[in-house]
Each structure stands twice: as structure tokens, then as C-alpha cells.
Amino acid sequence: MNWEAVIGLEVHIQLATKTKIFSGAATAYGAAPNTQACAIDLGMPGVLPVLNEQAVRMAVKLGLALGATIAPRSVFARKNYFYPDLPKGYQISQYELPVVADGELTIELDADVSKRIGIIRAHLEEDAGKSLHEGFEQVTAIDLNRAGTPLIEVVSAPDMRSAKEAVAYMKKLHSLVRYLEISDGNMQEGSFRCDANISVRPLGEQRLGTRTEVKNVNSFRFVERAINYEIQRQIELLEDGGKVVQETRLFDTSRNETRPMRTKEEANDYRYFPDPDLLPLEIEPALIEEVRKTLPELPDAKRERFMRDYGLDAYDSTVLTASRALADYFEAVAAQCADAKLAGNWVMGELAGALNKAGLDITETPVSSEMLGVLLQRIKDNTLSGKIAKEVFEAMWNGEGGADAVIERRGLKQLTDRSALEAIIEEVIAANPNQTQQYRAGKEKLLGFFVGQVMKATKGQANPQLVNELLQEKLGG
Amino acid sequence: MHKKTIAQLVAGLRSGEFTSIELTRACLERIRRLDSKLNAFITVSEEQALAAAQAADSARAVGQGGALTGIPIAHKDIFCTRGVKTTCGSRMLDNFIAPYDAHVVERLKAAGAVMVGKTNMDEFAMGSSNETSFFGPVRNPWVDTAVPGGSSGGSAAAVAARLVPAATGTDTGGSIRQPAALCGISGLKPTYGRVSRYGMIAFASSLDQGGPMARTVEDLAWLIEAMAGFDPRDSTCVERPVPRYAAGIDAPLTGLTIGLPKEYFGEGLSPAVGDLIQAAIDVLHRLGAQIKEISLPNSRLAVPVYYVIAPAEASSNLSRYDGARYGYRCSQPRDLEDMYERTRSEGFGAEVKRRIMVGTYVLSAGYYDAYYLKAQQVRRMIRDDFIRAFEEVDVIMGPTAPTAAFDLGEKTSDPVQMYLSDIYTIAVNLAGLPALSIPTGFAAGRPVGLQLIGNFFAEERLLNVGHRYQQETDWHARIPPGYE
Numbered sequence: 004m005n006w007e008a009v010i011g012l013e014v015h016i017q018l019a020t021k022t023k024i025f026s027g028a029a030t031a032y033g034a035a036p037n038t039q040a041c042a043i044d045l046g047m048p049g050v051l052p053v054l055n056e057q058a059v060r061m062a063v064k065l066g067l068a069l070g071a072t073i074a075p076r077s078v079f080a081r082k083n084y085f086y087p088d089l090p091k092g093y094q095i096s097q098y099e100l101p102v103v104a105d106g107e108l109t110i111e112l113d114a115d116v117s118k119r120i121g122i123i124r125a126h127l128e129e130d131a132g133k134s135l136h137e138g139f140e141q142v143t144a145i146d147l148n149r150a151g152t153p154l155i156e157v158v159s160a161p162d163m164r165s166a167k168e169a170v171a172y173m174k175k176l177h178s179l180v181r182y183l184e185i186s187d188g189n190m191q192e193g194s195f196r197c198d199a200n201i202s203v204r205p206l207g208e209q210r211l212g213t214r215t216e217v218k219n220v221n222s223f224r225f226v227e228r229a230i231n232y233e234i235q236r237q238i239e240l241l242e243d244g245g246k247v248v249q250e251t252r253l254f255d256t257s258r259n260e261t262r263p264m265r266t267k268e269e270a271n272d273y274r275y276f277p278d279p280d281l282l283p284l285e286i287e288p289a290l291i292e293e294v295r296k297t298l299p300e301l302p303d304a305k306r307e308r309f310m311r312d313y314g315l316d317a318y319d320s321t322v323l324t325a326s327r328a329l330a331d332y333f334e335a336v337a338a339q340c341a342d343a344k345l346a347g348n349w350v351m352g353e354l355a356g357a358l359n360k361a362g363l364d365i366t367e368t369p370v371s372s373e374m375l376g377v378l379l380q381r382i383k384d385n386t387l388s389g390k391i392a393k394e395v396f397e398a399m400w401n402g403e404g405g406a407d408a409v410i411e412r413r414g415l416k417q418l419t420d421r422s423a424l425e426a427i428i429e430e431v432i433a434a435n436p437n438q439t440q441q442y443r444a445g446k447e448k449l450l451g452f453f454v455g456q457v458m459k460a461t462k463g464q465a466n467p468q469l470v471n472e473l474l475q476e477k478l479g480g
Numbered sequence: 481m482h483k484k485t486i487a488q489l490v491a492g493l494r495s496g497e498f499t500s501i502e503l504t505r506a507c508l509e510r511i512r513r514l515d516s517k518l519n520a521f522i523t524v525s526e527e528q529a530l531a532a533a534q535a536a537d538s539a540r541a542v543g544q545g546g547a548l549t550g551i552p553i554a555h556k557d558i559f560c561t562r563g564v565k566t567t568c569g570s571r572m573l574d575n576f577i578a579p580y581d582a583h584v585v586e587r588l589k590a591a592g593a594v595m596v597g598k599t600n601m602d603e604f605a606m607g608s609s610n611e612t613s614f615f616g617p618v619r620n621p622w623v624d625t626a627v628p629g630g631s632s633g634g635s636a637a638a639v640a641a642r643l644v645p646a647a648t649g650t651d652t653g654g655s656i657r658q659p660a661a662l663c664g665i666s667g668l669k670p671t672y673g674r675v676s677r678y679g680m681i682a683f684a685s686s687l688d689q690g691g692p693m694a695r696t697v698e699d700l701a702w703l704i705e706a707m708a709g710f711d712p713r714d715s716t717c718v719e720r721p722v723p724r725y726a727a728g729i730d731a732p733l734t735g736l737t738i739g740l741p742k743e744y745f746g747e748g749l750s751p752a753v754g755d756l757i758q759a760a761i762d763v764l765h766r767l768g769a770q771i772k773e774i775s776l777p778n779s780r781l782a783v784p785v786y787y788v789i790a791p792a793e794a795s796s797n798l799s800r801y802d803g804a805r806y807g808y809r810c811s812q813p814r815d816l817e818d819m820y821e822r823t824r825s826e827g828f829g830a831e832v833k834r835r836i837m838v839g840t841y842v843l844s845a846g847y848y849d850a851y852y853l854k855a856q857q858v859r860r861m862i863r864d865d866f867i868r869a870f871e872e873v874d875v876i877m878g879p880t881a882p883t884a885a886f887d888l889g890e891k892t893s894d895p896v897q898m899y900l901s902d903i904y905t906i907a908v909n910l911a912g913l914p915a916l917s918i919p920t921g922f923a924a925g926r927p928v929g930l931q932l933i934g935n936f937f938a939e940e941r942l943l944n945v946g947h948r949y950q951q952e953t954d955w956h957a958r959i960p961p962g963y964e
Contacts, residue, residue: 042580046800048573049560049582049679051714081796083843085820092799143816145804274843276852279686279793281715 004242005206008234009214010169010199011161014176015154016186017130017194018061024129024153025052025095032192040132040147046090051280054079058153061185062102062127063286063294065155068183068301069122071106073291077126079281083274087145088132096156098275101126102284108159108179109303110171111321120172121160127284130154149193155185161200161211166230170223173197174325178302182327196221199230202247203237212237213247217261220254229254233261305330313343322351329365332372339376340383349379353396370399378406391415391463418465421473424457427465428473431456442478450474481506482642483959486551486699489645493540493550500540500550500594504533507552507596510643514963517624520638522557522615524597525564532594539592548706549592554647556635557598558605559585559690560679568681569601569613569631572801572808572827582679583711584648584690591706599647600634603829604798605655605683607631608901611892612831619888620663621960623926626885629659629901635693636663640927641963646694646703650680652687653786654880654905657917660693661880661929664919666946666956667693668700669905671937672912673718675704676711682797684790685716687909696956697918697946701725704939720937728940729947734768736945739873743779744904750883752923757879760920760930763952764877764945772873776865781858782907783899788842788855789910794832795839801827834895863911870935875945879904880917880929908933916942919955927955 023030026043043050066073080098106122132147157176163169177195180186188195202214217233220226232254237247252261277283300308302324309320309330324330329350337346354375358368378395381387387395387410398409410416418424431453432439442449450471457470481503484492492498508526515521529552536550560566560578567573581589589595602612610618610633618633620626621641628637632649636659639647649656651669660667668691675690682688692703705726710719740761745754765771803809803823810826813819828836842851869876881901891898908915913933920930930949934942950956 045805047578047580047806048566048568048576048681048800049578049677050580051678053713053715083796083799085799085802087802087804087816090800090805092802093796272845274796274840274845274848276792276796276843276848279684279716280682 006203006234006238007206007208008164008230009161009202009204009211010163010165010230012159012163012169012172013198013200014157014159014173015130015196015198016157016180016188018058018153018155019184019186020055020057020061020153022055023151024055024058024127026151028151030152032189034148036135036144036146036148038148040150044090044147044151046092052095052278054281054284055153058127059102059284059286060290060294061153061183062125062155063291064183064185064298065125065157065180066103066106067291067295067298068179069103069106069108069125071103071122071125073286074100074102074104075286076100077102077284077286079127079278079284080275081278084271086131086134087143088134088147088150090132090147090150094129094131095278095281096128097126100283102286108172108175110168110175111317112168112171115317118162118168120162120168123158123160125155125157128154128156161202166227166234169199169230170227173223173226175302178325182299182302184299190221193221197226199226199233201230201233201237203234203241212241213249215247215249215261216251217254218251218264225254225256228259229261232259236261299327313337313347315343315347319347319351323347326365332365332368335372336376336379339373340379342379342383345379345382346376349375353393357396357400369402370396374399374405381406381410385419385466386410386417387415388417388463388467391417415464418461419469421469424461424465424469424473425477427460428457428470428477431460432477439478450478453478482510484645485696486548486645486694486702487696489551490548490702500533500536500552501530503550504529504552504594504596507644511597511638514641514643515638517619518621518637518641518643519616519618520600520634520641520643521554521597522567522569522600522634523565525595528564529594529596536592536594546591546706547702548588551593551646552596552644553588553593554597554599554635554638554644555585555595556601556632556647556649558601558650558681559648560681561585561595561598564595564598566598566681567615568605569603569615570828570832571614574614574808576807578679580679583676583713584680584707586679587707587709588648588703593706596644599632599638602631602633602655603832604681604794605631605650605652605688606794606831606835608654608658608898609886609888609891610634610659611888612829614829617888620885620926621963622664623885625887626926627662627888627890629662629881629885631655631659632667632693633659636660636665636667639663639665639693639695640960642959646692646699648690648707649693650683650688650690651905651909652683652689652790653909654902656691656693657880657905657915657929657931658902660917661919661931662885662927664922664927664955664958664960665693665695666697666700666916666918666950667691668704668939668942669908669915670704670708670939671718671914672909673716674708674914674937674939676709676714676717678711678713678717682793684793685797686793687786687790689909697916697943697950698726698729700916701729701943701947704943723940725940725943729944731944732768733764733945733948736769736875737772737873738764738769739772739774739869739876741774741776741779741869741876741878743776744878748882748900748903749879750923753879753881753883753928756921756923756928757877757930760949761877763949767948767952769945774869774873774876776862776869776907778858778862778865779907782862782910783903785855785858785862785910786902786906787838787899788851789859791835791839792842792852793839795836795843798828798832798836803827831895859910862907866907866911866913866933874935874938874941876933878931880931881905884923884926884928904931912936914939914942916946918946918949919958920953921955
């Protein structure tokens with residue numbers, strides 16, 4: 004039988020506010036345990052939550068970028084359960100009336116195939132603290148620094164049909180929140196976390212199969228693996244005549260498998276009810292308009308513009324707009340060297356390769372956009388050949404200064420002096436009489452050999468076009 | 481000195497007749513001598529009190545200080561006080577010392593008041609007799625076999641017995657007004673949002689409101705003026721100017737219309753209490769007030785609605801007491817589950833556990849709509865009854881409680897009987913309105929309270945009516961035998 008997977012994602016995104024969603028404590032990552040938790044974060048008796056306006060603005064920004072409805076009135080609710088890293092015994096979240104509803108995100112699958120993924124809702128809530136088990140004996144330690152960090156949970160419609168689509172969606176959302184500068188999106192630090200709801204059904208069936216929820220898969224790679232594993236597991240189960248149990252599962256990254264965490268029967272009844280400590284969140288149209296004015300050019304619009312204005316193809320445009328920093332970098336280089344295609348090739352080629360190898364982000368590149376722009380100018384004005392330019396790039400990467408300084412110091416300036424080249428070419432011809440004879444007898448493939456010899460003699464600095472032209476002229480004679 | 485009202489004490493301090501140190505010492509001495517019988521205090525903070533009194537005298541000496549500089553007060557042990565234990569009447573917080581002051585505590589401190597201690601209360605403010613306190617019941621200064629009412633029973637008894645001139649209380653379903661009535665003092669429950677709840681330990685957040693308890697309405701006016709005001713730390717606190725409450729209390733009552741809800745004078749009201757309320761109505765009528773019968777048709781639903789909403793909120797508010805970070809923790813927990821179970825079983829008393837269970841039940845999947853949601857709908861109907869009534873009348877009046885103080889142990893085995901003692905006070909919290917209870921006589925030697933309910937933020941009007949009544953009567957000036 005042919006099976007179809009149905010996938011929906013719930014992504015928890017930490018918002019990049021300076022302070023927590025309901026208290027004035029700092030949100031910075033990595034502080035000593037419990038140094039960034041005030042009385043409110045600790046759930047002390049008598050203290051009360053006060054909503055952080057920045058978090059609301061960020062939620063509105065995301066809502067607008069997703070083409071969603073911003074609720075004029077939304078309500079914070081308490082989600083009640085006991086856990087040591089949940090100081091109040093409830094999490095303040097939004098339940099029946101979320102701040103953002105009914106949006107969409109378009110993902111690019113192949114060069115010209117895109118797909119619209121529905122966004123059911125996005126709601127504001129507070130993060131929990133962390134329970135620490137490693138390094139402690141007999142006890143569990145609690146770090147409440149993260150407690151109260153603002154989260155926006157984005158819930159997609161079950162519109163994805165493969166792990167690949169799910170990853171594309173996640174990447175797109177990740178890119179979007181960084182474009183909007185509402186989250187650092189740092190997945191290692193837990194700023195961007197994903198739960199996947201997965202079910203399978205016979206192809207053509209309209210009803211949904213029983214789903215499982217795989218919790219806390221926090222890298223693109225793990226999402227792909229966890230979903231693929233889960234799809235396979237469910238299909239095998241059903242083909243063997245079994246049934247999928249609705250349950251929450253965890254992805255074990257070391258074994259690459261999911262396993263049950265809790266079933267629906269033992270699931271918590273969260274006893275949601277409106278939080279009486281907080282008034283309903285009312286968002287005026289004026290605030291929405293104010294936030295709308297701060298929206299940057301969004302990835303899709305930028306991609307379109309790159310294709311239109313720079314003449315790049317869909318693939319290159321997608322890659323170059325993956326992050327706002329990369330797109331900005333590319334545009335600066337393209338402006339400097341006045342050749343978008345060349346700029347694109349270098350940014351996606353040499354630069355991306357070097358960054359990848361060094362494990363650096365575009366924002367951490369040692370070669371600034373201006374440095375790369377100058378280098379590409381030197382290709383354009385024939386100072387450098389493409390090959391030598393790579394050597395110069397490497398030198399710049401290693402901190403040897405700008406392109407012109409490297410060229411000067413290493414004497415890499417391209418040889419374009421016609422008479423000097425003619426002399427070298429005559430020497431090469433004289434030194435290789437056999438090849439010259441064969442060439443003249445019609446074995447024109449040997450031209451490459453002669454080019455190589457000239458390049459060798461000039462340490463690669465000869466202008467390739469000129470060498471070609473002169474060689475043909477001399478050999479032909 | 482202990483017989484003086486705040487207004488008189490302020491005059492005495494100002495004229496140099498006595499100092500705050502002398503006054504504070506006198507309070508501490510009376511507490512030492514008389515409280516062993518009453519059990520009104522959980523903590524007496526003598527050292528801090530004397531230091532604060534000293535500072536108050538120094539401030540007065542150089543012409544500084546606020547309206548209440550040097551006046552001793554007690555705080556209900558539900559208000560967090562930095563450096564002084566705050567127990568909320570519970571074993572759960574028997575060892576809890578907050579690193580912050582409640583807004584009310586801060587405000588009264590800023591006005592110069594001197595805290596002498598923390599008063600006994602029903603555990604987590606859940607009770608109408610002060611019998612659910614982990615620290616034992618409080619006795620009524622008028623009749624020592626009777627309860628003082630609750631949950632602010634310690635504050636009411638301390639003020640009635642003249643241990644302190646004033647105390648703070650909190651009122652979720654009548655917890656200021658009912659003990660004020662049962663102890664023969666004056667108590668004001670302000671409009672919801674008038675006084676910040678910051679640092680006031682939550683029982684039912686949408687109903688809780690802090691307020692003053694004192695001997696006279698004039699004193700309440702002084703106190704509420706210091707306590708009220710906007711606090712950005714409480715999102716439900718209303719940003720609205722604070723009137724000079726004491727300034728308008730002498731206004732004549734001509735043109736005032738008082739509404740008497742027929743539902744407050746029916747079955748369940750003790751005839752003796754009913755007679756005293758009638759006598760009070762006659763006094764106010766003589767002072768120029770028009771009297772009009774009104775109806776609050778959904779009144780009978782107030783108690784059942786309250787006992788859905790309040791426990792629901794409480795079950796969530798009290799989840800934080802889990803033994804993990806502060807407060808009581810059971811000894812030698814085997815694992816997490818065991819820590820939760822035993823900490824909460826051992827740390828909470830029976831009434832608190834009963835309400836947590838009721839609250840958990842009414843919020844559960846499958847019951848939420850039938851109980852919690854329905855209760856919220858009825859709550860709006862109750863509120864609408866009052867809004868309609870205030871289109872016709874300025875103040876609503878009736879008994880604070882259906883009977884005078886009952887005996888210790890009389891209702892402890894029957895929670896529903898206990899709950900019904902708040903039958904006239906609860907609707908006010910559901911609606912969010914302000915209300916005042918003032919002494920209006922005695923039934924068989926036990927004090928009876930008159931309740932005045934005002935429109936939203938109409939505290940000034942209530943204080944005005946209450947003060948004029950106290951100008952005509954002397955019930956508020958009576959002192960319990962043995963405490964003269």
C-alpha cells in the first residue's frame with residue numbers, strides 16, 4: 004500500500020526581549036544558575052506578573068510577517084501542572100484566544116516548486132526553568148534563569164507531507180524570525196525548539212490517522228531524522244495489523260529513534276482558565292500600524308527582487324536570501340563590484356565554503372563585504388585572474404589585509420603587457436619543438452598544453468585571454 | 481492612650497502630648513498582657529516597631545513625616561513584610577520571610593505608620609471564623625467563647641481589644657467586613673483594583689482586595705488614603721487619582737438614596753440582627769436619607785458561584801507551595817511525587833485542602849463548562865443586578881452577616897453553614913464593589929454590623945454615610961469588657 008505522511012509542527016521561539024515576559028529580570032543566556040530569576044520568576048508568594056510590551060510588539064511583527072490576523076483582544080490563561088522547574092505550578096500561556104491566528108508561510112521545495120503551509124495560531128507564553136540531572140547525585144538541581152523567558156509558539160496546520168517539507172518549513176520560519184530580529188534563533192541554546200505531530204494514512208484517504216507528538220527536536224537534522232523514523236515506524240505498525248497509539252514520544256539522538264514518553268491516558272489535565280492576574284491583552288490598530296512600519300523586507304519579497312533586479316535564478320536567490328545578514332552582505336559586494344552574478348558566485352562559493360569550514364556565521368566573517376567587493380573589482384579590471392583571486396581571498400581570510408595590499412606584497416598583478424608576454428610565448432614555443440610541430444599538423448588540443456606552460460612560466464599571472472590570443476597567433480604562424 | 485482613635489493620636493503626637501515610642505510601647509505592652517487570651521497576633525515585631533517609632537519621632541521633631549507618622553498598626557499575616565515572617569496562617573509558610581514588602585505595607589510605611597506585628601488569620605484567608613489558622617483560633621474580645629469572624633479575625637480582635645488603633649485586612653468574600661461586624665469595629669473593602677495586590681498572598685486573585693480595619697470610619701478614611709493608589713506591579717490595579725477621603729466625610733446626607741435589597745432581609749437573617757439594621761435605617765432616614773426597597777434578584781446565587789470561582793483560582797494560586805523553593809517541605813522525601821504529596825498533605829490544613837480539591841474539580845476537563853464557565857456567567861448577572869440598582873440608589877444597605885458572632889466550634893463540622901455566614905458579603909466581591917461594615921448595636925452582648933455597599937470607586941460616599949452615622953451613635957466607641 005502507498006502511504007501518505009501528515010505532519011504539523013509546533014515551534015517554540017524565544018523572543019529576543021531584554022527582560023522576561025512577566026518580570027524585569029534579564030533574559031541573557033548562560034548566566035550562573037538562578038542569578039537571573041527575580042521573585043516573580045521564582046513564584047514567591049504575593050508577587051504578580053506584568054506583561055512585557057516588547058514581547059507583544061514582537062508577536063505582532065511575526066503575525067504581520069505571516070499574513071495573519073492580530074487579535075484585537077487575546078487572553079492569557081494558566082496551564083496548570085506540577086514540575087520543579089515550573090515555579091508557580093502553572094505556566095502563563097494563551098489558550099482559547101491567541102494573539103495571532105490564521106496565517107501562512109510559503110516554503111520552496113525545488114527550484115520552482117513552492118508550497119503554502121497554513122499557520123493555525125501563534126501565542127505568547129512564558130518558558131519554564133531547567134531541571135539539571137547531570138553532575139548531581141541523589142538530587143535534581145533547578146536553574147530558573149530561563150523561567151519567564153518570552154516564547155511565541157507557532158502552530159502550523161497539518162499541511163506537510165514529508166520530513167523534507169517539515170525541514171523546509173522550519174528553516175523558513177527560522178529565517179523569518181531572524182529577519183524580523185525577534186529571536187536570535189539559536190538552536191543550541193534552545194531559542195528555537197520544535198515539536199512534531201506526525202500521522203500516516205493510505206494515499207487518497209481524507210481522514211487523518213492517529214498522530215503521535217515527538218517532543219523537543221532541536222536541530223534541522225534531528226527533525227528530519229525523527230520524522231522519517233516515526234513515519235516508518237507507524238507504517239510498519241499499521242502494515243503488521245497494529246494500531247498507532249496517540250502519545251507523546253521523545254527522539255533519542257544517539258539511537259536515532261523515538262520512544263514513548265507518556266500516553267494520552269496518563270496525560271495531564273492542564274485545567275486551563277483565564278489568568279485573573281492579567282487583564283485581557285488589547286491591541287489597538289494604531290500599534291499594529293506602528294509595528295507594520297518597522298517590518299523589514301521579508302525573505303519572499305527579497306528573493307523576488309534578487310531574481311528581478313540581479314537576474315539571479317530561483318535557486319541562487321533562495322540561498323542568498325536565507326538570512327538577512329547574508330543578503331545584505333551579497334548586496335554590498337554586488338554594489339561594489341557592479342557584477343551581481345560574479346558576487347553571487349563568490350558569496351555562495353569561496354566565502355560560503357570558507358565559513359562552513361571554519362564553522363562561522365556570515366556575521367563573523369573575517370572578509371568583510373567591502374574587502375570581497377574590492378577583490379572582485381580586481382577581477383573585473385583584469386588585475387587578477389580568477390585563479391589568483393582565490394589565492395588573494397585566502398590571504399585576506401588569513402588576515403593579510405585587503406586585496407590591493409595582498410596583490411602588491413605578493414606581486415600577483417596579472418601580466419597584461421603584450422610584448423613581455425610575446426617574448427615568453429616565443430621562449431615556450433622554442434623549448435617545445437615536438438608539440439609545436441604536432442599542433443601545426445592539426446592537433447589543436449595541444450593549445451591547452453601551451454597555455455599551461457605559459458602560466459607556469461608566469462606563475463599564473465598571465466592574463467588568460469591574452470595568452471590564448473597570442474599563442475594562437477604565434478603557433479598559427 | 482489605647483482608647484484614642486487615629487485622628488486623636490495624630491493630634492497627640494503633633495502636639496507633643498506623647499511620642500510614638502511611648503505610644504508604640506503602650507501597644508506592645510497591651511499585646512504582651514492581653515493577647516495570650518485572644519491569640520490575635522502570630523508575630524510581634526517589637527524590635528522593628530521600636531526602631532520605626534524612634535525614626536517617626538525623629539521625623540516629627542524636624543517637622544517631617546506623613547499623615548500617619550508614628551501611628552502603630554498591625555498587618556494581617558497575608559501581607560509580605562521584608563525581614564518579618566509572613567505565614568498566611570499556614571504551616572506551609574511557618575518559616576517564610578519575604579525579601580520584599582507588599583505594596584500596602586510599603587505605602588503605610590511611607591505614610592509613617594509603625595508596624596507592631598502580624599495578625600492571625602484563617603489559613604490562606606479561607607474561613608469565616610479564624611478557626612482554620614495553623615496558629616490556633618482567635619477569640620472574640622466581647623465573648624471569649626465566640627469566634628471573631630474571619631478570615632481577618634486577628635486584625636479585627638486586635639483593633640476591638642484596643643491592642644492597636646488599626647490593622648490591615650483582606651477581603652475575598654467578606655474577610656474584612658464579617659470579622660469587623662463580629663468584633664464591633666469598622667472595616668472597608670475597597671473597589672477591586674483600588675488597592676494593589678502586590679505582595680499580598682493570593683487566595684482568589686479576581687476577588688481579593690486589601691483594606692483597612694479601625695474603630696471609626698474617619699480612621700478608615702485616613703488609612704485608605706495611604707493604602708490606595710496605582711501600582712504598576714499589579715496589572716489589575718486601576719490608575720485613578722486617590723481622593724482625600726477624610727475631607728468629605730462630614731457632608732450632609734440630604735438627597736442621599738439608600739437601597740434596601742429585599743433579598744437581604746428574608747429567611748436566614750436573625751431577627752435580632754434585623755431589628756438593629758432597621759434601627760440604623762431609621763437613624764439615617766432622620767439624617768435626611770431617602771429609603772427605597774430594591775431587588776438584587778440573583779443574590780441567592782452568590783454563595784454557590786463564589787464557591788466555584790474562589791476555589792478554582794485558589795487551587796491554581798496555591799500550586800506554588802510545593803516544597804521546592806521555600807516554605808514547608810516534608811522530611812526525607814523518597815522522590816518528587818512523594819515530596820509533593822507529603823509536603824502539601826502536611827503543610828496545608830483541612831479547609832485549604834477541601835478548596836483545592838473543589839477548585840481542581842471545577843476546572844477539570846469535562847466539568848469546566850458546567851461549573852467554572854457557568855459560574856462566570858452568573859457572576860456577570862450578579863454584577864449587572866448591582867449596576868441596575870445603582871441607577872436608582874446611591875448606597876445599598878443591609879446586614880453584614882446574618883447573625884452575631886457564633887461560638888467556637890459551632891460551625892466547624894458543617895462547611896456549608898460556615899459558608900452561609902458570608903451570604904451578604906460575597907456578592908460584593910463577585911461584583912468588585914466597595915463596601916463598609918460599621919458597628920450598629922449588640923445582639924445578646926455580641927456586636928452586629930451594618931453593611932453599606934457603594935458603586936465602583938464610591939468609597940468617599942460610603943465613608944461619608946458611615947461617618948455621619950457614627951456621629952449620631954456610639955456603638956463604635958464601646959469597649960469590650962476586660963479591655964478598658
